[in-house]
Amino acid sequence: MYQRQSQQKLIQLLQQFPAVGLLGPRQVGKTTLAFAQKALYPDALYLDLELPSAQRQLDDTEAFLMAHAQQLVILDEVQRMPELFGVLRGVIDQRRRMGQASGQFLLLGSATGVLLQQSSESLAGRVAYVELPPLQATEIFTGTHSVADLNALWVRGGFPLSWLAKTDADSMTWREVFIATYLEKDIPALGPRIPATTLRRLWTMLAHHQGELLDQSKLAAALAISGQTVSRYIDLLCDLMLVRRLPAWHGNVGKRLIRAPKVYVRDSGLVHALLGLSSLDAVLGHPVAGLSWEGFVVEQLINAASQAEASFYRTSNGAEVDLVLTFRNQETWTIEIKRSSAPSVSRGFYQAATDLGPARKLLVAPVAQTYPMKEGIEVVDVMTAIRWVTEQNQSNS
Template identity: 55%
Template sequence: MYRRRTSQTVLCALESQAAVVLLGPRQVGKTTLALEIAGQRPSVYLDLERDADRQILTEPDLYLDEQVGKLVILDEVQQMPDLFKNLRGQIDMRRRKGARTGQFLLLGSASNVLLHQSAESLAGRVRYIEMPPLLLDEVGPERLNDLWLRGGFPDSFQADSDRDSLIWREDFLRTYLERDIPALGLRIPAATLRRFWTMLAHAQGGLLNAAALAEGLGVSGQTVGRYLDLLVDLMLVRRLQPWHENVGKRLVKSPKVFVRDSGLVHALLNLSSMESVLGHPVVGGSWEGFCIETLIASAPTGTEPFFYRTAAGAELDLVLRLPGDDIWAIEIKRTTAPKVSRGFHLAVDDIKADRKMLVYAGEREVPAGDGLRAMPLAAAVGQLRNL
């Protein structure tokens, strides 16, 4: 068991809000975290994928009235969207009786679907928290290569061998394609969506080219957009938007697309070992995506991530606009040589970055000239955590 940083975030949120919605893909550890919290206070737990637990909520107000004073944990809450109206009434009723915080912990694995369902019903009564897979500062920097290869899903990361880890990830992909996505009411052929997901893995970190993806799949560009929206909503793919605030510059306007978990990238491409990853053309994109996800998850709440690229060749792999509007310019390289291109310096000037950073594969933090510092990923995570 690893101490998850999200746990403290959730506990703090329950101290200030009536309801907390914990979002994250399946198998990321939401239920384990919730049950751990349940062991620290009077609580009840219902899994809304189970018929028996849904039956308990046939008359939700009657049941919830009996649970006043307890933390009510509802897992896979998107399975009962009509429940949100009842939760609003419950929260308001308890507020009138003086109970204002720590009433409901709602777990969900479809982000935008769940946000849409709860936005109106629970407006002003809820805080949303996204739970990432295991992070580098949770498992330790000595496990960096294991985390990059296997990804951060706990069962994958903690498997007895790289082979067992790959088998788990293949089963995870199959379950999403054959069970979880159809359960959302979406009629998408599993084989087609698997091909699409694999094409994204091959192009990890590339600019979105919907026309090329559509041609490769034999579908329309609109259908490609629908497939991409689905994987983004399930928190399995990231659409990293371009920085857009430089008037007068010819900016790239297409987003970059990443499969968010590096272990899934490698499973989609059947890369079972570190040797196979290092020998594959995706190695640079895989490392970049792994670092970007780690850095975004380590940044303070409210941080906005972008990338920056102009037609003239100025480029930044990651731009973080922190709360308070400080701007960090970050270059990511799978190299031990702490050097950046001229395009990096041009981009830094364009966006007027407050801090410049190169995340590289070396082991030491070193100055790289002109205010730039080169550092290993763990050191960059430490700087973001200390803000």
């Protein structure tokens, strides 16, 4: 098992809060990480709420949970039983009075919107959250690695079974099945009545337009549905942690700012599967290659900067930067991402840097070593950028 970056935070929060929510898409490793916690709590109880047998044990939820009052109770796919949240508050308070102030419940879920809404209403002040993304480069490559290794992660994405597949073809097959299962089983189980073919077409269109500004009217026209419906479908994909809306930077710089968000399919392997690209050669030969690489790096850096506010910057006169990270001390970093081994930045990046006054200006590219450019720009490889961002994030925690 890979050492997940979220594990230490999960351990700390279980020692501090009565309930912790571990959020992430399906097949990302939540259950594996939960069982690692179970080893630290030998008498912990695990229930998979997708199983009818587990649901039957909770027919009298309060009585069952109080019968295990001194144990950590792990509830997997907790969004399947939303009625639980109304009971958990009272049980948590009863167990507190019995002396168990923390480490009562570990709630695993793959739909953030459902969980956050339900728990914020019922468990305010009693629950903390940890997001588990697909495997990150720093979790896989803990020592030396080659350019080919990083390219393989980019092509396959970070879902463990996709990354660990024996061949690219096996990896592609896993991702195709994953996508089909989400569309045909998982999403309908959450309640939305959405035609699977329509949602797949939208998801594929988002992959084609990876990292571009969201144009709901264009998507709606192509799918023959309303803009409101497109917005609702994208909301759902974001709730499932499959798509990211990256907001535009907001602030007062006396410029006319672009306000529409950029949209990314969060896992690069899913981008390539949706577009039928099963190998590095196929990806590099496709027009989406540059923006797919950008999305891959954006996800790596945002996950490394868990305490920072992430956005992008673009004005109507052409000033732009791919990623802006604003850390808790209000220090701002501007980050441009290029696929080229001999990268350069546009005039728009210099304009954006003048507008924002960042503490650091990074140009992230597949280069062999770090080197400076004019006006304080630092050209860095992906792993170095992740390390620098992680260090800055930790110093502001």
